[in-house]
Amino acid sequence: MNIGLFFGSFNPIHTGHLIIANHFLNETKFDKIWFVVSPVNPFKINSDLLDERARLSLLNIAIQNDERIAATDVEFQLPKPSFTINTLLFLKDAYPDHEFSIIMGSDNFRDLDKWKDYQDIISNYKILVYLRTGFEVKNKFKANAEVLNAPILDISSTEIRRLIEKRKSIRYLVPEMVRKEIEERGYYKK
Numbered sequence: 001m002n003i004g005l006f007f008g009s010f011n012p013i014h015t016g017h018l019i020i021a022n023h024f025l026n027e028t029k030f031d032k033i034w035f036v037v038s039p040v041n042p043f044k045i046n047s048d049l050l051d052e053r054a055r056l057s058l059l060n061i062a063i064q065n066d067e068r069i070a071a072t073d074v075e076f077q078l079p080k081p082s083f084t085i086n087t088l089l090f091l092k093d094a095y096p097d098h099e100f101s102i103i104m105g106s107d108n109f110r111d112l113d114k115w116k117d118y119q120d121i122i123s124n125y126k127i128l129v130y131l132r133t134g135f136e137v138k139n140k141f142k143a144n145a146e147v148l149n150a151p152i153l154d155i156s157s158t159e160i161r162r163l164i165e166k167r168k169s170i171r172y173l174v175p176e177m178v179r180k181e182i183e184e185r186g187y188y189k190k
Helices: 015-027 052-063 084-094 106-110 118-124 157-165 176-185
Strands: 002-008 032-037 069-072 099-105 126-130 145-148
Touching: 002 015, 002 084, 015 032, 015 069, 015 099, 015 126, 015 145, 032 052, 052 069, 052 176, 084 099, 084 118, 099 106, 106 126
Parallel strands: 002 032, 002 099, 032 069, 099 126, 126 145
Antiparallel strands: none
């Protein structure tokens, strides 16, 4: 099975993430996309990170009617902070019949050389890159990378959290059931 791995904090999952996943499913040979929820991102250690199980629950709500997409908590069982190379090695052992590729934004691709063991990542995995505003793609690593012209949406989890704090609407930025769950549980309110 050909799996696209979409790593992130998903704090919270939003429409932009889902549109990118759908685009990659339409435009590649992926059988499925797995959203890999990172409990602690080594580059984003901060206090406004919603509990990992709550973020996973919101993600499952968002994808509940799309069998092409799955959410995985694989990084919850691995040492923290979450390093992509550790997850990739774990998945390769756990699913030897699967072929894994990485989906990432051009902002992350630009900084790939800051990742733990990035040489192993670029040597062993295909990377599919979607453009993020302000981050041009330059393959300075000679990685097995392909840029897909996914829709560019300036939706960010940071902006969604800011809107929630200010008691403003996040309608249409997140799936409706996710919005209701965030509101009912009082997530991201300080």
